[in-house]
Amino acid sequence: MTEGEFKIIFTGPMGAGKTTAITALSDQECVSTDVVNTDLEQCDKALTTAALDYGHIDIPGASGVRLYGTPGQERFRFMWPILASNAAGVIVLLNGQHPDLDEHLSTFVDAFWEGGRMPMVIGVGRLSDDDFFTIDAITEALVERNINPPVLSVDVRRKDDVLLLVEALLCQIEVNELGLAEA
Amino acid sequence: MKQQRLGFVGLGDDTASACLSMLKIMDGRSGISWSLSDPDAADVLMVANESTDETRRWEHTSKPRIVVYHHNEPKPSASHVLQHPFRVMQLLSVLEDVASLLAPTQSQTPLKTDLPPSSIQAGAEAADVGEFWDSLHELLYGDFPAAAHWYVAQSDEGELWLDARSRRFMADPLLLKRMMHHNIRPGVLRACNAPATEGAVACSLFAMSWMITPHLPAGLSSWISADSAFQLLRWPSFGSLAKSRSDLTLCALLTKKALTRDQVLSLSQAAEDDTDRFINACAMSGLMRYDKADLQTLPGVSAEAAGSRFGGLIKGLRSRLGLSA
Ligand SMILES: Nc1nc2c(ncn2[C@@H]2O[C@H](COP(=O)(O)OP(=O)(O)OP(=O)(O)O)[C@@H](O)[C@H]2O)c(=O)[nH]1
Ligand SMILES: [Mg+2]
Numbered sequence: 001m002t003e004g005e006f007k008i009i010f011t012g013p014m015g016a017g018k019t020t021a022i023t024a025l026s027d028q029e030c031v032s033t034d035v036v037n038t039d040l041e042q043c044d045k046a047l048t049t050a051a052l053d054y055g056h057i058d059i060p061g062a063s064g065v066r067l068y069g070t071p072g073q074e075r076f077r078f079m080w081p082i083l084a085s086n087a088a089g090v091i092v093l094l095n096g097q098h099p100d101l102d103e104h105l106s107t108f109v110d111a112f113w114e115g116g117r118m119p120m121v122i123g124v125g126r127l128s129d130d131d132f133f134t135i136d137a138i139t140e141a142l143v144e145r146n147i148n149p150p151v152l153s154v155d156v157r158r159k160d161d162v163l164l165l166v167e168a169l170l171c172q173i174e175v176n177e178l179g180l181a182e183a
Numbered sequence: 184m185k186q187q188r189l190g191f192v193g194l195g196d197d198t199a200s201a202c203l204s205m206l207k208i209m210d211g212r213s214g215i216s217w218s219l220s221d222p223d224a225a226d227v228l229m230v231a232n233e234s235t236d237e238t239r240r241w242e243h244t245s246k247p248r249i250v251v252y253h254h255n256e257p258k259p260s261a262s263h264v265l266q267h268p269f270r271v272m273q274l275l276s277v278l279e280d281v282a283s284l285l286a287p288t289q290s291q292t293p294l295k296t297d298l299p300p301s302s303i304q305a306g307a308e309a310a311d312v313g314e315f316w317d318s319l320h321e322l323l324y325g326d327f328p329a330a331a332h333w334y335v336a337q338s339d340e341g342e343l344w345l346d347a348r349s350r351r352f353m354a355d356p357l358l359l360k361r362m363m364h365h366n367i368r369p370g371v372l373r374a375c376n377a378p379a380t381e382g383a384v385a386c387s388l389f390a391m392s393w394m395i396t397p398h399l400p401a402g403l404s405s406w407i408s409a410d411s412a413f414q415l416l417r418w419p420s421f422g423s424l425a426k427s428r429s430d431l432t433l434c435a436l437l438t439k440k441a442l443t444r445d446q447v448l449s450l451s452q453a454a455e456d457d458t459d460r461f462i463n464a465c466a467m468s469g470l471m472r473y474d475k476a477d478l479q480t481l482p483g484v485s486a487e488a489a490g491s492r493f494g495g496l497i498k499g500l501r502s503r504l505g506l507s508a
Contacts, residue, residue, distance in 0.1 A: 006496050061499070088493065097270055133385065140417075148416070149418070151420065153423065176439075
């Protein structure tokens, strides 16, 4: 990869909050390609991102941080590996109230986890404050499969929550930089 | 564990399969193991709200029914209802309600070791939270593990109930909110009757440990040897609990590698108190392995970065986002 390039991927099912999260972080207007959603069966909302979201955080003296959001509709799945290559980390956003939460969890985690090489954070939205249970259940379902990223309850409409996701990702990237991982 | 059978009546395939996968997640987390059966053999029915031949057939059954209605339908008047789409938490809670109907006498059977909570002297002596902590450890990990199902600790401001089987606490939600910022000083845990938990909410073992540990005396808990190697089995569920940058760093570090306390301190640059608190809370909640350090296999570590891929970029990003450096 080019020295100084730093790419964070936001992924997750339709309506999980990818566009919202990238917009909260980006210095430029987030470039989304939201179109009228014709797939109301998968998610009942008016707009959906057809291609991808793109945002950018300027960093003085460096090329900055690129933020990519994968399109939520499964038919754009072919774009995931293209986006993931060389990514510094992946933030998976899920809707904690969605009846297919389990399925979403494995779809998106499996696609990006790369056997633990990819730093990952899972943010679950639309949970009540005291709902430790759903978070624990998700974490344990993953641990059973030897997958142990942080799972955090978030509301991406709050910028602090988005920053928490980034923070949890950066902490992992920094630990990887210590060179302990392979030992 | 108790076995109960759940039957579906008139539910769509998506609802039924979501429900099944939730039951799978829940397995072992409530006192009951639920399995699927046909409605005739079921102990409890989950019934669609629509009136069809199938649902009408079960309208007057003596079995407890959970009526599943769609979010754009008015709430049915049945005593157990579930709005579709629902979450694991909501399913668990309605099943627990129904289960309590199925075995009304079971939870009230007095336990041999019982002391009714009322006989514990309230406010006799300001409790030392260390005693609560040690009694919790003894119950969960001691030589004589918990014999009773329920335990209670009296605090200055109310009771904390421990369900020793599911390893969860129950308490008044306001009390739990206060615990996030105050030392409510719960005392020793004692066996008790099943509490009336109406209005109470559950609190995970980790959440309870996280709220208690700031009030413990400094240092590692007495049962943790300072020369252990520590490894975190998974990231704890912080939920809405306060966590700092150094807590997240400790998670990232210790899920990656088993490390001694000294190594953790030098690599994470976390404060000693914060590190000990982290270890104490994770160890109590069963998330931390701590074995006698086998110094040969531990990495020789220095805080020096081993060929950084991103150089100063992370620092730049932190400062741009206003995250602590
Ligand atoms: N109530 C609630 N609403 C949320 C939460 N997170 C996101 N939303 C809302 O959900 C809607 C969908 O968010 P988007 O950011 O468009 O989702 P997306 O992931 O980009 O969706 P696609 O582009 O269709 O894949 C927005 O109106 C958000 O405000 C949450 O935690 N709670
Ligand atoms: Mg979008």
